[in-house]
Amino acid sequence: MPTKMLSVKLVYIVPIPGSTKLAHIQENLGAANYEFSAEELTKFNTDLEKITIAGARN
Numbered sequence: 001m002p003t004k005m006l007s008v009k010l011v012y013i014v015p016i017p018g019s020t021k022l023a024h025i026q027e028n029l030g031a032a033n034y035e036f037s038a039e040e041l042t043k044f045n046t047d048l049e050k051i052t053i054a055g056a057r058n
Contacts, residue, residue, distance in 0.1 A: 019025050036044070 019028075
């Protein structure tokens with residue numbers, strides 16, 4: 001799931017890039033500047049609800 005999607009859906013997630021390449025870290029940080037449209041968020045949430053979650057969640 002893209003970093004920005006996580007930050008919109010779950011505001012308590014802090015992305016920690018596991019990269020040794022500066023370009024990858026900069027790319028991940030650039031996601032903070034992206035704004036989703038209402039339509040994009042609606043589609044994301046609709047699609048996300050179709051996924052069956054297995055196993056216990058704490």
